[in-house]
Amino acid sequence: MTRRAPRLSRIAVLLGAAVMLAPLLWTLLLSLKSNEQLMQSSGTAFHAPWTLANYVAILGNSQVLGWLANSLIVSLGTTAGVLILCSLAGYGFARLDFPFRRSLFILVLLGLAIPEQAVILPRHQLFAELGLHNSYPGLILPGLVAPFGVFFMTQYFRSIPIDLDEAAALDGASRWTIFWKVLLPNTLPAQSALAVFTFLGSWNDYWWPLISATRSSRFTLTVGLASSQMNYAQTSGLGYLMAQAVFASVPILIVYLLFQKQIVRAMSGAAAK
Template sequence: MARPYDPDTFTAHRRLFWISAVFAVIMLAPVAWIVGLSFKDNAELMVGTQSVFSPPYTLANYVNIFKSSSVFGWLWNSIIVATGQTIGVLILSSMAGYAFARLEFPFRKTLFIIVLFGLAVPEQAIIIARHQMFNWFALHNTYLGLILPGMSSAFGVYLMTQFFRAIPKEIDEAALLDNASAWRIFWKVLLPLTLPAQATLGIFTFLMAWNDYWWPLISATKKEMFTLTIGIASSQSNFAQSEGLGFLTAQAVFASLPVVVVYIFFQRHIVTAVSGGAVK
């Protein structure tokens, strides 16, 4: 049976729609501006950027990326670093979350509190000690040196712990009746139920690793080890003058495409995790 028409509800929904639309336009305006600049001729942009939303447009900036830019090497570095950090965070956070939520061991609560302290300690507070440690082990300008710091995720451990706690313990008891070990319960029974949380954590980790600027700026001093964020930042004083603003913004748009693809592919898992529909 259809619901009766309510003018007040309809008006409230319409106002909410327009408010959301205004904020969406404000957030998307800088993105549209960058995309528009990437399709403009560099000589025209040298005069001014007022014509960004008026023709003519050109693909020359994107063609130049495929011809002579170093962006592909930086892109490959970012893919390796972001993927490595994501896999490492998912493995370590899932195992730690299962241990904190399901297993009994000495000082479990104390260790969990120590892990939570990691959420409050800023990265800048430990950067000197980390730099010295990685220098001692000669890990700077290596993929391992770029990946390892991002694998320690206090947020990931907390998220997976809370998610494992939300799973009914009757599932564990049923598996124990079938003589399943703790590892088998984790790997075969509980871990598949955490897919929405893992997808959410994986996306957030991938985005943070992809956009990370602070640690790669310190650890990667050789151009061939630059990630996209460092490479594009180094181009601002070079390509922006020699190649033009349009070429620089085309690099930025090209660099953001993998992130957009990852988010579009996994967004349904984020919705499932947020709505609490992981365990039925």
């Protein structure tokens, strides 16, 4: 029984991976077929010939690279802002003693229970009055509100021994020096994980960019590709539609592959602590 257990576990993991990868493989195969062949039968996706014509068509759209640049600017700007604000807030809640600290922390946690749809109307009106629609700040600023990031960094700072602060203080280090040179380097695994989650969330965001960006020059990739799809799935563009899905997913896959070790380290460290 003890020898069969690891084998059964491996089989279960492999089956689960196969179930999760099957739709991705199916999408990739469809994207490599011409639309004419797919109109006859989607089963042709399993047989040669395959073609990159759909990807060439995507890159041939002069606006796609602009949408890609917009998504990168918004996602990277949001990620940088969240890391800075959440690290400072996490340090403050974990290490500093100030009035109403617990109340403010509870207020931050309550932000996790508020759905985005509940504040979309006042946010839209506020940004309209400030003239921030169709601008990068208008797309980035809402993403900086990250109660989960504050909670995550607070818990990670709390897991760091207080002895480090005391030793640095005895050496004459200021609060800022303790934060910047002593504690912050110890939070790199948590920051890497938070950066990946924030980047993926911002990259995949469709709801707010759809509302805030009304000019095609300010579309993110998700909104831009959706606006160009129209009714392709019912006409002659199923392969093109699948190629768009793959094209939008490649940057996400690259980010995850680059930071997967940091994500696992941060999650395992948080679970252990």
